[in-house]
Amino acid sequence: MAYERRHDGRAADEPRKITAKAGVIKKADGSGYFKIGDTAAYAAVYGPQECHPAWMRNPKRGILRCTYSMMPFSGDGERVRPGPSRRSKEISMVTEKALLPVLDLDDYPNAVVDVFIELPETDAGSRCAGICAAAIALADAGITMKDVVPAVSVGQVEGTLVVDLDGEEEHMDENAAADIPVACIPSTGEITLLQMDGVMEPEKLLRALDMVRPALDRIAEAQRNAIKERYAHSAGGGAA
Amino acid sequence: MELQVKDRDVVVPGQVVATGMEYLPSTGTYRLGDDIRANRLGLMKIEGKVLKTIPLAGVYLPQKNDVVIGKVIDILMSGWRLALNSPYSAVLQVKDATFDFIAKGADLTKYFDLEDHVVAKVIQVTSQNLVDVTCKGPGLKKLTGGRIIKVCPHKVPRIIGTKGSMVGMIKKATGCKIIIGQNGVIWMEGAPDKEYVAVETIRLIEELAHTTGLTERVKQHLVERTGVDAASLEHVEQEEEFGGSPDDRPRRYPREEGRPERGPPRGSSNDRRRRPYPARPRRGEQ
Structure with missing residues (x-):
């Protein structure tokens, strides 16, 4: 039985509804919010700032330090234990690696850019939402970066390729579903995050990577608009 | 194309x-x-x-000749460490701190204590962003009283305005003394309610820094909030690049450079001023 109609009526290559905002956390140097379907992520950027612990410092360039964290009530009912876990450490690391290729931290030797990602609500695709929010936050913080980084998942459900799996699709039996989070640099097309959960044929993987491009472009556009909108409301001498 | x-x-x-x-x-x-x-x-x-x-956003990176406001965060063997609202802190060496003689091993907190704010000028920045500042120069001094606020360093030029026109307007309307550091730290002192208006106005400028017609908008805000005459806020320009008030007028210093590092100890700080006339002959001399 093929998965012909998605349970929420989306087309196979259609991502969930996207909401993106910049400047949502006042005290942070930069912040972003990214919601895709029922997965929401806040990201706050602090810095570049003095790096502690000092052994982490790199005298050649600044470093990026990401912290991914799901809120206790953000999952599907079971309480998520706060604090670092095997899973959140891994996701923090891949987030860092997904974002670092666009950043230029050469002007900040020995300093650190801290990115904190918090997810108040998750329904699959949380690392992608986290990367999207973090890219908005980094741009909002005024850090030199050659592009934004959109991220979304692609995968297959019962043999059918679909973009942006939600919880219901992703949590199927491993043999029925495969899930591939992808992040890219839109201007060059380079892929900065590629992981896979489940099983998929090599030819299908290549098709999946082609299929996800339009969704990534759409997300990049949403990210750029979010940053611009922060400055749109007060243009033309309007009230503060 | x-x-x-x-x-x-x-x-x-x-x-x-x-x-x-x-x-x-x-x-x-x-x-x-x-x-x-x-x-x-x-x-x-x-x-x-x-x-x-x-x-439109970003942190302050120290540059030579910037006048900044730093906070003393540590006392070193022969100087002070200043936080600059930046990823990099600055060192104020004893030799750059004052024209007074400071003896070896003296208690440095007598000059600048922890938590003090200091107006200083960046004299050197290395490739690793190690920063040296000086307190020798017109308008460079320890700040006492008043209040400190922080703004985005990239919006400082808008807050100062062309030839200091924007900050000049705020000063004139509120009667506050204001000093703006290039690093986005602003010191101000005045009547509490007027200080409040000044803070509010600076926040307004920060919010609207990327828009045009800002001067008019700020003028209107100041007139509304303080009731000053709009005409009196025309062409308020200042000579000093950063907001020094009239009693911060540059004093004549004996020599900017070439001064021996360890001169003879002097008594009170008043003695360092050169007498404009030759010293009176002492009794018994002639």
């Missing part, structure tokens, strides 16, 4: 600002293939064929 944006447009990382080889990338933009793209959040600035962006 097409420009994709207008002057003063807000651009975001990765946005194509021009296509073709007609234009040249500069700070805040880069070339990728045939396109020129922005590589940071900023306001577009088109200078003939050169495309730049003016940053």
Whole structure:
């Protein structure tokens, strides 16, 4: 039985509804919010700032330090234990690696850019939402970066390729579903995050990577608009 | 050969600002293939064929000759460490701190104590962003009283305005003394209610820094909040680059450089002023 109609009526290559905002956390140097379907992520950027612990410092360039964290009530009912876990450490690391290729931290030797990602609500695709929010936050913080980084998942459900799996699709039996989070640099097309959960044929993987491009472009556009909108409301001498 | 944006447009990382080889990338933009793209959040600035962006956000990076306001965060063997509202802190050496003689092993907290705020000038920045500052110079001093606020360092030029016109207006309308550090730290002192108006006005400028017609908007705000005459706020320009008030007038210092580092100890600080007339002959001499 093929998965012909998605349970929420989306087309196979259609991502969930996207909401993106910049400047949502006042005290942070930069912040972003990214919601895709029922997965929401806040990201706050602090810095570049003095790096502690000092052994982490790199005298050649600044470093990026990401912290991914799901809120206790953000999952599907079971309480998520706060604090670092095997899973959140891994996701923090891949987030860092997904974002670092666009950043230029050469002007900040020995300093650190801290990115904190918090997810108040998750329904699959949380690392992608986290990367999207973090890219908005980094741009909002005024850090030199050659592009934004959109991220979304692609995968297959019962043999059918679909973009942006939600919880219901992703949590199927491993043999029925495969899930591939992808992040890219839109201007060059380079892929900065590629992981896979489940099983998929090599030819299908290549098709999946082609299929996800339009969704990534759409997300990049949403990210750029979010940053611009922060400055749109007060243009033309309007009230503060 | 097409420009994709207008002057003063807000651009975001990765946005194509021009296509073709007609234009040249500069700070805040880069070339990728045939396109020129922005590589940071900023306001577009088109200078003939050169495309730049003016940053709208970001931290302060110390630069030589900047006048900054720092906070003493540590006391070193022969100097002080100042936090500059930046990823990098500065060192104020004893020799750059004052014209007074400071003996070896003296208690440095007598000059600048922890938590004190100091107006200082950056004299050296290394490739690793190690910073040296000095307190010797007109208007450079320890700050007492008043209040400190922090703003985005990239908005400091708007807050100061052309030749200090913007801060001049705030000073005139509120009667506050205001000193603005290039690092986005602002010190002000005045009547509490007026200080409040000044803070509010600075926040307004920060919020609207990327818009045009800001001077008029701020003038209107000041007139509303303080009731001063709008005409009196015309052409309020200042000579000093950073907001020194009249009683911060530069004093004549004996010598800027070439001063022996360890001169003879002097008594009170008043003695260091040179007498304008020759010393009176002592009794018994002639």
